[in-house]
Amino acid sequence: MTGRGGLRAADEPGSTAPLAPGRPVVVRAPGKVNLALQVSPLGADGYHRVLSVFQAVSLVEEVEASPADGLSLTVTGPQADAVPADETNIAWRAAVLVAERAGVDPDVHLHLRKGVPVAGGMAGGSADGAAALVACDALWGAGLSRDELHELAGELGSDVPFALLGHTAVGTGRGHLVTPAMTRGEFCWAFGLRIDGMSTAGVYSTFDDLQRAGTLADSFDEEPSTAMMHALRAGDAHALGACLRNDLEPAALEMAPGLGETMEVARSAGALGVVVSGSGPTVAALARSRQHALAIAAAMTAADVVDDVATAVGNVPGARVVSQPA
Numbered sequence: 001m002t003g004r005g006g007l008r009a010a011d012e013p014g015s016t017a018p019l020a021p022g023r024p025v026v027v028r029a030p031g032k033v034n035l036a037l038q039v040s041p042l043g044a045d046g047y048h049r050v051l052s053v054f055q056a057v058s059l060v061e062e063v064e065a066s067p068a069d070g071l072s073l074t075v076t077g078p079q080a081d082a083v084p085a086d087e088t089n090i091a092w093r094a095a096v097l098v099a100e101r102a103g104v105d106p107d108v109h110l111h112l113r114k115g116v117p118v119a120g121g122m123a124g125g126s127a128d129g130a131a132a133l134v135a136c137d138a139l140w141g142a143g144l145s146r147d148e149l150h151e152l153a154g155e156l157g158s159d160v161p162f163a164l165l166g167h168t169a170v171g172t173g174r175g176h177l178v179t180p181a182m183t184r185g186e187f188c189w190a191f192g193l194r195i196d197g198m199s200t201a202g203v204y205s206t207f208d209d210l211q212r213a214g215t216l217a218d219s220f221d222e223e224p225s226t227a228m229m230h231a232l233r234a235g236d237a238h239a240l241g242a243c244l245r246n247d248l249e250p251a252a253l254e255m256a257p258g259l260g261e262t263m264e265v266a267r268s269a270g271a272l273g274v275v276v277s278g279s280g281p282t283v284a285a286l287a288r289s290r291q292h293a294l295a296i297a298a299a300m301t302a303a304d305v306v307d308d309v310a311t312a313v314g315n316v317p318g319a320r321v322v323s324q325p326a
């Protein structure tokens with residue numbers, strides 16, 4: 001996956017042409033890395049409150065929505081076989097939600113082109129959900145407001161509202177209440193990938209076990225660190241690297257101890273900071289430059305500690321129409 005969607009410009013414009021309902025539409029949405037993921041003890045609703053600082057990166061998903069009779073879905077990309085093509089797919093669920101809200105039949109064919117690792121902790125499925133919301137809204141001329149799309153996104157999953165918003169943002173609640181954060185410049189990333197993904201629910205559950213056993217403290221920092229918000233505003237990658245934080249990391253390392261070695265290799269290659277992305281198993285390493293990101297990726301490959309690598313930049317925009325094929 002090296003270079004897939006890799007080091008492309010962060011500010012590629014979306015389509016500026018007026019949308020024509022009824023015609024196929026292509027929407028792009030980004031994967032993410034959690035710069036900070038601060039997690040509360042398990043709540044009565046089965047979820048954890050979080051304080052998440054998300055950054056959207058240039059590994060992207062594309063969803064093409066075309067007119068059809070009934071709902072159908074196809075998937076292409078490196079790990080397409082691992083993605084369900086039925087009503088459990090988050091993009092399918094998104095189409096159903098938009099149709100219900102708009103009062104139309106869910107007549108659409110969705111084609112997903114996956115560029116974000118599957119079950120990698122980078123919210124590829126969530127990006128598909130966000131992209132499908134925007135695509136179906138455009139295809140059916142539903143005219144849903146940004147607020148309505150965010151409400152439906154929150155129903156689909158905790159990471160979906162951020163995939164709509166993109167760039168860098170602070171998430172609270174389940175992570176679904178997102179507020180944009182100020183940043184400057186671009187941040188360069190190298191990612192160490194594993195073929196065997198990790199279940200998000202499973203990692204949260206291991207986190208609970210570690211807290212119950214007293215291995216992890218049950219305190220919860222509800223505020224983002226001042227140092228991180230300052231580093232983002234200043235575009236200071238060195239300072240940002242020093243304050244990357246993921247409370248789920250001990251749980252991910254418990255479930256996949258080999259991740260520790262991957263993190264060590266990235267550190268030895270001079271990464272400014274290394275963190276497990278979200279629920280893992282992707283290891284995210286912050287680099288000094290695009291070239292340095294490639295060098296870190298090469299070091300992880302050479303050390304044979306990952307199944308694949310990718311490089312990317314942040315910030316990139318959230319879900320947006322990129323083209324409307326004839």
Ligand SMILES: C[C@](O)(CO)[C@H](O)COP(=O)(O)OP(=O)(O)OC[C@H]1O[C@@H](n2ccc(N)nc2=O)[C@H](O)[C@@H]1O
Pocket residue numbers: 034037046047048049050052121123126156157158159160173174175200201204278279
């Ligand atoms: C790990 C992160 O990716 C960090 O951004 C997110 O917290 C997970 O977001 P997501 O994949 O959209 O997760 P959801 O589909 O909402 O939830 C999947 C499962 O993860 C657990 N979950 C998720 C979010 C949250 N704040 N607390 C949780 O405990 C719950 O067991 C839930 O059943």
Ligand SMILES: Nc1ncnc2c1ncn2[C@@H]1O[C@H](COP(=O)(O)OP(=O)(O)OP(=O)(O)O)[C@@H](O)[C@H]1O
Pocket residue numbers: 082083084088089090091112117118119120121122123124125126128129159197198200278279280
């Ligand atoms: N559109 C989709 N793309 C990928 N997986 C999907 C999709 N819809 C449903 N799934 C299911 O969801 C699981 C997790 O997918 P995903 O790639 O979003 O994980 P993730 O990146 O670890 O998520 P997160 O970072 O939001 O916790 C997959 O193993 C798959 O079974």
